[in-house]
Amino acid sequence: MxxxxxxxxxxxxxxxxxxxxxxxxxxxxxxxxxxxxxxxxxxxxxxxxxxxxxxxxxxxxxxxxxxxxxxxxxxxxxxxxxxxxxxxxxRTVDKTYLAVCRGWPEARFTVDHPLDGGPGKPEKKPALTRFVRLATAELPVPSGGFETSRFALLACMPETGRWRQIRRHLKHAMHHLVGDSSHGDGRRNRIARMELGVHRMLLHAWTLxxxxxxxxxxVEVVAPPDAEWMRLFARLGWAPPLPPQVTAFTGGA
CATH class of the missing domain: 3.30.2350.10 (Pseudouridine synthase)
Incomplete structure (x- = not known):
């Protein structure tokens, strides 16, 4: 080497x-x-x-x-x-991302929603992402007419590779990615900054x-969550997730 x-x-x-x-x-x-x-x-x-x-x-x-x-x-x-x-x-490469979203989505859900290719590429093409909820948390901070602010940790498995696919699919599902200034929820991003010290987009390419x-x-590779992620896990009471076997997430999602 x-x-x-x-x-x-x-x-x-x-x-x-x-x-x-x-x-x-x-x-x-x-x-x-x-x-x-x-x-x-x-x-x-x-x-x-x-x-x-x-x-x-x-x-x-x-x-x-x-x-x-x-x-x-x-x-x-x-x-x-x-x-x-x-x-x-x-689509022969397996990818799993970690993400934190607003709200508590279903334990497993799939977003099958066509996406364009970004600026200057208006043609929409098929796009599919599978999601698995790994953990949930709730802060006693009002938001959007609710008495609390809910967050969830997700494993995200995009089966296609469209421009900003995970970010846009989470927006489509109304479970916006925390810290995303382009496609996220501004109120929830502010709460994450003030209450959790989050000053970045919470999306991490976890396994490949x-x-x-x-x-x-x-070849199977894992990128461990960095120090910022670990501080967030501690703040929300989440145990750091174990690297997944991708096949364990795909069946029945």
């Missing part, structure tokens, strides 16, 4: 898996994955850090929003990254499972 060029550098990203052709790293919230038209005035990108960190070419196999933390898969050349990208497109393009073996 190659050694990280500067393993103790403060800018280096935690490596969750590395081999000769690919790696999975843990992207922090707030860091853009790569330069784009959305990156006005930005100069710090995960892709640039990783090229310096690994001392070689690095190509993203998929994308994570700036505000989303967790598993980011990269290839060490364009051919490998393209093959991994095709695996995402063909895929077939290795060279060996054909299954």
């Amino acid at each position: 190659r050694q990280v060029a500067e393993p103790d550098a403060p800018w280096a990203l935690p490596v969750l898996h590395e081999d000769a052709v690919l790696a999975v790293v843990d992207k922090p919230a707030g860091l853009m994955a790569h330069a784009s038209p959305m990156a006005r005035g930005e100069s710090d990108f995960a892709l640039d850090r990783l090229r310096r960190q690994f001392g070689r070419d690095v190509v993203l196999a998929h994308r994570l929003d700036r505000a989303t933390s967790g598993c980011l898969l990269v290839g060490f050349d364009r051919a490998v990254a393209a093959e991994l990208g095709r695996a995402f497109m063909s 499972g895929f077939v290795h393009p060279s060996s054909g073996e299954r």
